[in-house]
Amino acid sequence: MKFSRSDLADFTYFLAIARHRSFRRAGLELEVSASALSHSLKGLEARLGIRLLNRTNRSVTLTAAGEALLHEIQDPFEAITRAADGLSRFRDAPAGRIRLNVVGDAAPLLLGPVLPTFVDRYPEVELDISATNRMMDVIEHGFDAGIRYGGTVPEDMVAQRLSADIRWTVAASPSYLSTFGVPLHPSDLLRHRCLKVRLGDDRIYRWEFERDGEELAIDVPGTITTDDTRTALPLVAGGAGLMYGPEPAIRPLVEAGAASFVLEDWAVTGPGYHIYYSSRRHVPVGLRLLIDLVREMRPLGL
Template sequence: MLVTRTNLTDLAYFLAIARHRNLRRAGLELGVSASAVSHALKSFEERAGVRLINRTNRSVTLTSAGKALEESVSGSFADIGSALENLDQLRASPGGKIRINAVVDAVTLVLGPVLAELSRRHPDIEVDLVSSNRIVDVVGEGFDAGVRYGGTVPEDMIAQRLSTDLRWVVAASPRYLEEHGTPAHPNELRHHRCLGVRLGDDSIYRWEFEGPDGDFDVPIKSAMTADDSRSTLAMALNGAGLTFGLEPLFAKHVADGTLRLVLTEWITTGPGFYLYYSGRRQLPAGLRALLTIAGELKPLG
């Protein structure tokens, strides 16, 4: 086959399928639909006169010809990608698109100001941000990077710190405390209306504390449950109950008196936010710029 623009494009589609073994995920990486990936593959196989992929309703596997093609061209395409990314570094302002998956609180507390500054400095960088507390495979789902709390970053990823370690606190509105009293010990939470946060695996987050004997957690019976702390914060501000979360998330409300911290003698500190990415590919210019700005601004220290 001749090396044409069409064949090079189809090779890129084929390699994305080979990496992910999934048409939808390949499409996410390439920024196209799964049907577009399927159509490109079919056309490529027809021109080549050989089947490269075996597809069923449940799996995508490489044929022997597909495996041979992947082994032959994957290294060359990786070299081309690295060369293009190196060129991007020589531009006065980096560009391109980066996809980031981040826990919700990281978007509110860290990425918001950092991405705003990234946009001002590098308007050619396009950011696709997905905020969710659901744990995802960032590589498999087509993301360039993820942002999580330090203790939850997969071990096979390269991690860069975005914040200092963070304090976790319990807060409530003055109205709620006047009506229901103020707990003096974490064990008293079972007598209060607690606002729970649902984790990505559908479990309810156990509130964490530190006492004379070390760290411990307390299961709560949620009066109301939400998917993220922004929702429970909104309910707490209106007197719905006690909420648990990062101290910086509540700071301005504590300062203006609309929230009060309770159980302050039992406050615990946990790992801060980290940005993480696969070491199997060169770091995109947009992520390098984001990390530089985060290091300069230090939104949470």
Template sequence: MQLTRANLADFMYFLAVARHLSFSRAGLEVGISPSALSHAIKALEARLGVRLLNRTTRNVTLTAAGQELLASIREPIDRIDQAMDVLNRYRDEPTGRIRLNVFSDAALLLLAPVLPLFGERYPDIEVDISISNSMVDVVEGGFDAGMRFGATVPEGMIAHRLSPDVRWVVAGTPDYLRKWGTPVHPEDLKQHRCLKFKVGTGKIYDWEFEKEGLQLAVPVFGGVILDETRMAIALACEGSGLIYAAEPILAPYVKSGSLELVLEDWACVSPGFHIYYSSYRQQPLGLRLLIDMIRDIAPLG
């Protein structure tokens, strides 16, 4: 079978499905509907004369032939992507698409202040953002980069710091503190209603504190477990319990008086936000431009 324009496009579609093992998620990546994507793969299978995917109502898996095709074409097509990005550097106006997997706090604190100017300066660069607090393999997910706190960046990745270190603080509403009292030691939290947080691995996070060289990790109690900061803030502002979060994300609520910080002398500090990507793939021009702009604007200093 000769390599035609149609076959090349279908190979790209196949790679997207192979990465996500989902027609709906792959369709979002390549910009076509799941049904159109399924038809394209069926047409490719018909031309090749072999079945590449096993389809059920619940999942999609690769056949042995599909695995062979994936191993054969993934690297050459990655090289084509890299070649296109090299040519992109010679354009007057950079173009292309950046796919990011971003922790929700980073989206609010770093991307939201920067993207309006980035879109104005580089109108032909499309930024495709997936907000997730789960630990996602950015390579397997087809993302160009991930963005999260430095302590959670996976090993083996190239990482760039985007913010200073971050303090982690506890806060509650004035009404909550009047009703339940103000904790003066981290162990006092065991007598409070706390909004528990589930980290990207699914583990319930023990709130961490430090003071004069002493470090504590306190398992807290409460009736709500969340994996997303904005919902936790909404509940905290309604007096549902104490919240533990990065200080910059709580700063507007503290400034307005909706929340009050407690245990400030026990606040611990951890590495700030980093953006990271595979060391095996060339950094797209659009990603480099976005990193430079975040550093220039420095929303968190």
């Protein structure tokens, strides 16, 4: 059976659909409509004379033939991608598109100080950044890499550290502390107004503390819950209550006199930010350059 250029394009579409198990998410990655992908796959199946995908309203799965095709063509197509990407060294400047899924605080703290320099150095590299605390499979959703705290990186991923460990602190505005008093022990928080924290898996976080070998996790009271530090910061400055968060994010408020740290001798230190990506997929040149620049500039230490 002879193959045409359109067959090769359809194989590329098939690989994206197989990765995502979704026409919509594959279309987002390829910047092609889901209906166009569906039409192309139907044409490919007709020419091959065999069904590659099982489609329902809720799911897309591979048939046995689809699994066999994926196994046979995945590595050759990745080799073509690597070869094409490798040609970047012959260009005046690297190019390409990188999609990143970034935990919320890492966007302003880690990438914010670095990206202006990155854009100046590599103006032809396009960055698409999704900043969210929601836990997700970055590969399934079409991202080249993710950035999370070290302790939450999936075990089957290649990870590289991008920052020093992060200190987690409690802070409140001077007006709040003047009205409600300064907590001296984590248990005092039970009598305070606190801004509760929703984690990326929808659990409400229990504030963690440690001193002299004693570890505490406090289920703090509060009428406001937020899943983003950037949302909590103006609330703290306005006197809404105590907040718990990464020290680098809170420090500008403290330096401006809009907040004060409390319970500092109980502060815990957790794993810093790590970038991670699949060991089975080619790492784009632009992504490697971004990693190198973060490690060069060290906005949060290393």
